[in-house]
Amino acid sequence: TDGRNQTVMFDTLEDWRYELERTKGNVKYKAVTTNEGYRVSEKLPLYFVVPICISEESILKYEGRGIPIWCWSCHNGAALLKMSAFPKEQDDSTSQMQKAFLDGIYKTISKPPYELLKTEDLSSSLPSLQDIQTAYTRFKQLFLIDNSTDFWATDVKWFSLLESTNWLEIIRRVLKKAIEVAECLERQHTNVLLIEESATDLCCVISSLVQVMMDSYSRTKSGFQSLIQKEWVIGGHGFLDRCNHLHKSDKDEAPVFLLLLNCVWQLVQQYPPAFEFTETYLTVLSDSLYVPIFSTFFFNSQHQKDINTSGESLKIQSGPFRFLTVWDWSVQFDPKAQAFLNNPLYAEKPKPDKSQRKTARFKHQRQLSLPLTQTKSSTKRGFFREETDYLIKNILGKTIGKFINSSDESPNSFREFYDSWHSKPVDYHGLLLPRIDGPEIKVWAQRYLRWIPEAQLPGGGTIATTAKILELMEEVQSLQVKMDEEHNQGTFGDVHSVPMLRNSARLSSLFPFALLQRQSVKPALPTSTWKDLEDEEDLVKRDDEFVDLGGEML
């Protein structure tokens, strides 16, 4: 089916209103048209959502900086917000004014009906974009292998090489941060305000991840695509600069969107039935980032896209310059190939109709059974901060201090939340927390090993089981058709069956990205193996048994 029809693009006011309604955020938040004609800022989208109490003047005052912008509302009413911070200001009077402005904003949104607010300055609590870029560059290097000798030479120290890139550690930290935010929203019923200089990089990563973890709609294909539209494409992530599409300058390059996909992949492989899409979907999505026929990931902002696709391009002789959206997967893949994007294990959300009411009741079981350390009934209204919160410390200063509640949060609160969730059975339609212990964070093998023939498993890999499931589903569906025929005692002309793989037993683990490359049946043999055990020299030299064979035989 055509994904375009279901994906919400967030380029109209209606889309935002629909999203507010869907998440029941419309009581406290409103979609605004203040930026029509890009009056506020060229970096902001035409339409976005802010707390109802925020005035048009405040939005206009600093080009949208210092304004909490709504991302999503949790089922309990707590909202995830993001804010573009003021840059460090040398001029004292300017920073005083900004301070006063923020003071006013916080005062406004800390009054009822808003929940407690926690601010989260991502630039101080997560790795910098530079760190991310450096780590990924090193990581990527590990998979650029020239020949077999290279492959086996690096295999010897593979784990330490991997660790030295720091990429997996960054994924772990990002996932951990997302769990912390989820805990605030879910358990503490606290609004979370993500703060970053531009609010278009790590804000996008964290807000998207939180939604994938907390909103099962974001785990459907159209829901995930809508999320990418909302937080990234319309949200103003600078794809052009971050992907360095034009190779103009390296200084802004950073794989922020890939970081998100890598994090989502961890969730997909940890909880296969929870996602409507497959890892193959994530892989082709990551590839599409660099396919220049799509406008989706090409621009820095909605404004930049607008001027490039409407205004000036009209002058081009060939007529209106039309870009395609990446969400129309039929542009890239025939229906048969598209079948690989859909997860056959996905268990659709049960509809709460009569026959399935029982299932529906269990839907929020996990959420209700969580220990609540700080409940909605708390009499305190206001917000509190993290010690690391640079912004409040340095810009807001003392004036805001009186609004800040001392944190009730114990250092174990995260661990408790995490452990308590993991001690219960998983509800694939409820809250989903990634496991983040060392052994759980893995390399996205499909994406990174797919062009390496030595790493190929002919007839193996996860595709082997997927193929079996698809085959069986096809069989079940054809049986259904036969049943229909028997019921109606007639024959239907058109048999609809999902395009499937035939003769799947020998698909390689690299499928569908590479066909069997090693033609021979020869196994891949390490050409360089490790022998060094310096620290165990004495053990190495010992014999298995302490028996003198020479004596025995003489």
Added chain:
Amino acid sequence: QSLNDGTNWEQNEEIPRLPGETRVTDKDVIYMCPFNGPVKGRVYITNYRLYLRSVENDPVVVLNVPLGVISRIEKMGGASSRGENSYGLDITCKDMRNLRFALKQEGHSRRDIFEVLTKYAFPQSHNLLFFAFANEEKFSENGWMVYNPMSEYRRQGLPNDRWRVTFINEHYSLCDTYPSLLVVPYNATDEDLKKVAAFRSRNRIPVLSWIHPETQAVIMRCSQPLVGMSGKRNKDDERYLDIIREANGQISKLTIYDARPNVNAVANKATGGGYEGEDAYPNAELFFLDIHNIHVMRESLKKLKDIVYPNVEESHWLSSLESTHWLEHIKLVLTGAIQVADKVSSGRSSVVVHCSDGWDRTAQLTSLAMLMLDSYYRTVEGFEVLVQKEWISFGHKFASRIGHGDKNHADADRSPIFLQFIDCVWQMSKQFPTAFEFNEQFLITILDHLYSCRFGTFLYNSELLREKEKVAEKTLSLWSLINSEKSKYTNPFYTKELNRVLYPVASMRHLELWVNYYIRWNPRIRQQQPNPVEQRYMELLALRDDYVRRLEELQITNNSKVSNSSSSSASPSQMMSQVQTHF
């Protein structure tokens, strides 16, 4: 967290009890759970297990530990120790966990429990029998019937005109660590075999493990030749290896895989051992496979335990894992086995595999190579045969390597060689999820009962000793438990593929730590059980069978009655919604 050990519990008991299991003592203790903190409970000791049930926790915390897994029991703290819960027992287990119990200091309360535990956990050190000899469980299948050496050789097409079965070792007089039935070249007489035995460590002469059905190339296993410092030669051994080479009409050289690193093979000369030199064996090619000895493997597993129990190393997980070398050893073992299998399969050449004694690394290599070459061994029954044949009957010293019922926890003979083999099998099943009839639970169950001493399967070092102790008559086989409940151990994705050689990729890019085994006691790491992918597939299978049944019913109804009687079965659309929402 409890060990899942079958359904043979007697009902209406406050604690699970196997037929033949007797209560010995019980006591109030505090279980110092490394994950949830102190747990007040009552511990029950039987002649088979230590069972703890918490008294206050909800849900109830249960520990169910066969005494056989205990490696060491230590007293912690003294009568005068201060501090809460500082007095009690510290128990080290062979299955990657430690247990700590705190007791009341008054009246030496731990003395009796310490003595009881020590006695029943280490029966061999107290002149007691293993629990396996007291076990009175009943199973529908008899696991002792699984392996019959003659039928297994027949399955391989043996004997034939090149290979014969010899009964020379019927009374274990040729070699006391070999099975009674051996397959040797047709052209070698029993007299020849005796002469060869004199030149092989512990008389473990080269004998056939597996024959390729088409090329007739064989895998032979043996121990090292007794070359010694002076470089002794033995004409009979040299001729015997040549007979092996010629047996499949092979013109090229015979390949000998020495599992050890080169330096160790050389060093073995000092104690009378060594390897086949070029001068003495001009028709053979020798390769060293660089697999380390039992001591290195033991240290490696110890290091692995340090980083996963009780807490998983937080920072620098990957480099910590690397520093244990555990997966590198796995990689080397797999690499060696791949080479053996490839030589036999595409090289069409016979191979001889040995290490020092031919019962540790050799068993790993031959059994893994056979698993790669012969799809029969990838079935439940076939794998049982493989373990029974290459490991149990050929004298892998299970008693010494595991230390069954023995209190000498620091014994240098102990080593996780068999665990390493099972890990290699798991790595293969992970890489080829449809190639094995058995599932992960099967492998974990084997490892659990490797230590439990509930079955006779892994007891004692050799077939000779097992016969002496009448193991098959007096104890039950682990395969009885497994084969009586086969569906529990079956991989639903299994696709039968005959004649397919299965080469895993022995690269660190694919090798993983077996989290579900090594870190299974940690509730933070625990994987979802049952596996959701497997579960989903099973549901689909059930649905398909249901459809097939309904369809048959419908066809019968439609054929017999032409009238449009309303069918009782659900409409197809209702069935479909089940496909999509049944989770």
